[in-house]
Amino acid sequence: MKKIRLLCFPHAGGSAATYNRWKKYLDSSIEVVPVELAGRGSRMKDCFYDSMPEAIDDVCSIISPLIKNCDYAVYGHSMGTIIAFELCHRLMEEGRREPLHLFVSGRYPPNIKRDEKYLSRLPDREFLDEIFSLGGTSKEIFKSRELLDIFIPILRADYRMIEKYKYTSYNKKFNFGITAFNGRADAVVSYDEITEWRQHTAARHPVYEFDGDHFFINEKTEEITEIINSTLRDFII
Template identity: 30%
Template sequence: METAVYAKSTRNEKVLNCLYQKPDAVFKLICFPWAGGGSIHFAKWGQKINGLLEVHAVRLAGRETRLEEPFSDDIYQIAEEIVTALLPIIRDKAFAFFGHSLGSYIAFVTALHLKEKYKMEPLHIFLSSAPAPQSRPQVPDLNKLSEEQVRDHLLIFGGTPKHLIEDQDFLKQYIPLLKADAHIVKKFIFNKPSKALLSRDITCFIGSEDTIKDIEDNVVYFSGWKDITSGKFDVHKLPGDHFYLMEPDNENFIKNYIAKCLELSSLDCF
């Protein structure tokens, strides 16, 4: 029995990375990575974020300590695995989700799974650089692109240092991971719901110079998220490209905004 409990605990730690544990934290912030991303970037948020928040970053199969595991191509299976790992840490705490790009879609499907199966919802869902899924976001078929075209794609989107994009060894390891994650988005077909599926507030953050540059179209493209929830919907445009959150000022804004929102949301719940 003890062995089974230990194995389950170890498995949960593989899926969720918490570098800075805060036993007295009021909120759990669960962060979901972008395509090709790991857990480290968001796990480090736990060091310099409001003391009321404990940060857990999702680690997907095929990277970091899960390097030997095959990539998953089913967003619903990914969400189910995350929910299994999450349940022990969110049962007695208020929690929120933050996802960037691909991570926004995984966060959304995870939230749906939690509500449908366990009647639980995040206090607030924060989404970044991700148009609403029913808008059918365009994802290039990386399997049909040459290595040079993939490099150009990475340069356009930002987020990957140029010296790494020019590193052959890095690309040899990174491109299969990126292709696998991009395939998840291409497979994810979601139709506009006839009624709200969630009841909590959703906030979107977008970069002003993301690939969709027309301001009016940009806002419309992202505002479809308001159809997902009966709660409030808000959009914040910050300077930068698809990976605008790599800028320290933008990152600090997001972390402070999340902390303030959760404090206010928790008051509204009582």
């Protein structure tokens, strides 16, 4: 049976471990490949990215051997959607093997203009309050200075990179489909905004909405992975 690799990119502050539990829910024909970003997890000693292009350069070097002779799809949540989106465009521009499908969640597409908050510039307490308001972060982290000393720099670096990111309009849409997921109680992105991902593909663009906040993927893992399974089964021979 042919294998499909699912490259997964985490939210701000997240690591590859975010997607480890997906392995038990995905079809045996789908190999989860959580991509570890610089400055966290097994790459804790690597310098944080200063910009999105720098992140894409690094990610390309990591995934290039993984996709050379293998079909693959891409998933990103929140910050991870922008990394996934820009990676797909980079691969397309370079004439590389393109993904079978792109899955995005918890983030409006980059063509939507907003007056963004510059959270990375806030003092620690205000910064953490903003992060905690999104959900998905345990209050226990506030009680450990050791954890905060690790967690805050990663979060600030990720938010700084996203705040500096400037979307450049691309002349060509993706030929592969985009599936978008959203939490009904997400304070960051609305249903109307998540549907705008359709502007970036010439193929199918379904949208699924779930109960939950910005981190609905933590509670809806089984439902999300089943949609991924059913989407990618069409490509399995």
